Amino acid sequence: MKVIAMIPARYQASRFPGKLMKDLVGKPVIERTFEAAVKAGLFASVYVVTDSQEIKKTIENIGGKVILSKKEHSCGSDRIAEAVQDIEADIVVNVQGDEPFIDTESLKKLIKTFKDDTKRTIDLASLKVKMTDIKEINNPNNVKVITDTDNFAMYFSRSAIPYVRDKDVSTSYFKHKGVYAFRKEALLYFYNTTMTPLESAEKIECLRYLEVGKKIKMIETKSESIGIDTPEDLVKAIELLKNV
Structure with a gap:
């Protein structure tokens, strides 16, 4: 089973x-993320997929593999699906470009899910983390997920x-962490479908997979990712890296 990592990097x-x-x-965020993905030692290849010549040059300068998007894309799945069409792979892991502190143990769990899936019942695997803070639970920027008794996703919502x-x-509440592992064929199927009604309403791309009948296995993790979404997040990341 060949597993590769794709890092969508929209400027x-x-x-x-x-x-x-x-x-x-001392290094751009995307360079830190790329190096962390390579260092994890889980992937046959790591690619950065970007719409930016500046990002492309940065990754090429350190000897990394980079693919320049040919089209404008509304989501990360479309960006990496375009890039992966002619690349040999069984499983494609979407590593977020703005999360340089990669949770290697959680990625191992995602990959193992497919290795154990001998009947090929799983199209995607993703992560969830328990939430207890009521403000975070009610925050629409946090996507919540509910699962069935076998931990397959039933629905994702900002509510x-x-x-x-x-x-x-x-009851328990779980936040969806935006790290995905796809069977390549499921990713390409997504790329060749149009936006679905629930996806359009919630602006959550994984709803399209559910709406077209794909199965998403959710893996619980206790690790909270550190994403860089705001200047304040960058300050926190700098302090964390300095103290490592």
Whole structure:
């Protein structure tokens, strides 16, 4: 089973434009992420997929593999699907370009999920982490997921799900972490479909997979990723890296 990593790296970002090229203790964020993915030792190859000549040059200068997107894309799945069409791979792992502190143990769990799936019932695997802070649960920027008894995703939402009608009933809330592992054929199927109604309403790309009948296995992790979505996040990342 050949496993590769794809790092979608769009230059513009609505909340923090150009964040992937911001300095993170002597190196751009995207360079830190690429190096961390390679260092993890889990992938046959690691690629950066970008729409930016500046990012392309940065990765090429350190000997990395980089693919320049030919089209404009609305989501990371489309960007990496375009890039992976002619690359030999069984499993494609989407590593977020703005998360330079890679959680190797969680990635190992995702990959093992496919190795154990001898009947090929899983199209995608992704991560979830338990939430307890009510403000975080109600924050629409945090995508929540509910699963069935076998930990297959039933629905993703920006709303707090499940809704607890009777307040004496105990329930758990899980945040979806945007790290995916795909069977290549499922990723290409997604690329050749159009945006679905629930995906359009919630602006959550994994809903399209559910709406077209794909199976998403959710793996619980206790590790909270450190993403760089704002200038404040970058300051925190700098302090963390300095103390490593």
